[in-house]
Amino acid sequence: MARAFDELAEDYDDDHHDDVARALLALMPTSAGQDRIADVACGSGAAALAMARTRPSAATPILAVDLSAGMITAGRARAARLGLGHAIDWRVGPAVPLPVADAGLDLIVCASSLHFLGTRALSDWRRALRPGGRVAFTLPAASGFRPSGVFADLVAADLPLPHTAEDARTLATTAGFTDVDARVITVGSRSVALTAATNPAVPVRHA
Numbered sequence: 001m002a003r004a005f006d007e008l009a010e011d012y013d014d015d016h017h018d019d020v021a022r023a024l025l026a027l028m029p030t031s032a033g034q035d036r037i038a039d040v041a042c043g044s045g046a047a048a049l050a051m052a053r054t055r056p057s058a059a060t061p062i063l064a065v066d067l068s069a070g071m072i073t074a075g076r077a078r079a080a081r082l083g084l085g086h087a088i089d090w091r092v093g094p095a096v097p098l099p100v101a102d103a104g105l106d107l108i109v110c111a112s113s114l115h116f117l118g119t120r121a122l123s124d125w126r127r128a129l130r131p132g133g134r135v136a137f138t139l140p141a142a143s144g145f146r147p148s149g150v151f152a153d154l155v156a157a158d159l160p161l162p163h164t165a166e167d168a169r170t171l172a173t174t175a176g177f178t179d180v181d182a183r184v185i186t187v188g189s190r191s192v193a194l195t196a197a198t199n200p201a202v203p204v205r206h207a
């Protein structure tokens with residue numbers, strides 16, 4: 001996977017991913033009390049950069065993690081051009097598990113990447129978020145998603161892509177999240193499911 005995304009880094013569709021990240025953050029904007037933030041499988045940093053633009057300069061740097069060194073290099077360069085080099089802690093490494101302590105984060109954002117990580121990421125986010133912490137993620141809508149080449153083989157087999165907002169909501173609640181808001185939007189020619197949810201203060205009990 002790292003090699004595939006390294007090869008893509010120079011020609012990455014930043015405009016599309018920036019649009020997706022902005023739409024996701026409009027669904028769940030950052031707020032006071034969300035100082036410890038991670039952008040998971042960050043690519044060239046669309047979500048981290050969008051969040052960094054609105055945060056005070058003294059805020060804790062956003063953790064941006066990606067398996068691809070090429071993507072991290074591209075993200076660092078974008079941050080430097082925008083004068084945001086100080087605002088993001090770029091790290092090359094696996095997104096699962098996140099390199100943080102249990103309950104160590106207030107907010108996790110994952111834009112355009114969860115379909116490569118699978119359900120294990122959802123479980124790790126429950127671990128990494130504090131009780132009451134928030135998560136926001138996107139998935140391509142099943143109806144229009146047609147991966148090709150090596151990327152078709154990299155899509156996680158254990159995570160069903162949503163057809164509807166209700167499907168996205170069910171995915172989050174099944175993983176144990178609460179207060180779920182989900183919707184499907186069109187970004188360019190692609191349909192994308194956006195989901196925001198809360199890590200409950202107490203374990204969710206399923207009948």
